[in-house]
Amino acid sequence: MTPAEAGAERGQPASPTRERPDRLVDRIVAIDWRAAEHDVEHGASRARLMREYLRRAALWVREFQKSDPHPVFGVGRPENWPFFDIARRVDPRVRAEAALAARLDTFLAEHASGFLVGAASRAALHWASLPSESLGRFPPLPDPFEPLVLLLERGGxxxxxxxxxxxxAHRVRLTSWQDHVATPPIPSLSPVALDALDRD
Structure with a gap:
């Protein structure tokens, strides 16, 4: 097991800081969605990034279950696995800045098709907007949304x-969150490592 894998297995974040909210919106609006919708070059790495997102999201759900006697997903719960608002579960008082949220919504409405992409992008923005104090009561679990944003950047x-x-050309089975907790962590999110997945 590599040091990166070992750290991820212990729940340590893959990177020391989260993306700034404004920078995250910049990244999303920089995607050429029209070209990306037809891009299959990065299918293998995008599928692997999705598995990593599901793993990280599942780790957060498991953590929420420890402090909440009610299931995260169930009757009366509006959240939908797997693209749910993790930040709202961490601190429901914190929401993305209105101007940034409006900028993202405007761009998504004009360029990015699909409800899932919009839901995932908005959830990522709320996550990036969390202050460090909100995350302080949780163990240092990995950033759930960085793999998802990279996935979008590599093919829409x-x-x-x-x-x-x-x-x-690649598919990821969507099962319950419990099935993804034990997924092996991705060794690296670097462009070089992701490109290597596409060549294999």
Whole structure:
């Protein structure tokens, strides 16, 4: 096991800091969604990034279950696995700055098709808007949304069909959060490592 894998297995974040909210919006609006919708070059790495997002999101759900006697997902709960508002569970008082949220919404409405992409992007923005104090009562779990943003940057959106998250030539089975907790962590999120996944 590499040091990165060992750290991720212990729940340590893959990077020491989260993306700033304004920088995150800059990254998303810089994606050429029209070209990306037809891009299959990065299918393997995008599928692996989705598995990493599911793993990290599942780690957060497991942590929430420790302090909340009620299931995170269930009757009367509006959140939908797997693209849910993790930040709201951490601190419901914190929301993204209105101007940044409006900028993101305007861009998504004009360029990015699909409800899932919008939900995931908005959840990522709320996550980036959390102050460090809000996360202080939780163990240093990995940033759940960085793999998802990288996935979008490497080929745009995605869809869910027949229980799979579809990347044209690659698919990821969508099951309950419990099934993703034990997924092996991705060794690296670097462009070099992700490009190597696409070549294999």
């Amino acid at each position: 959106g995605f869809c869910i069909e027949n229980g799979f998250i579809d990347f044209v």
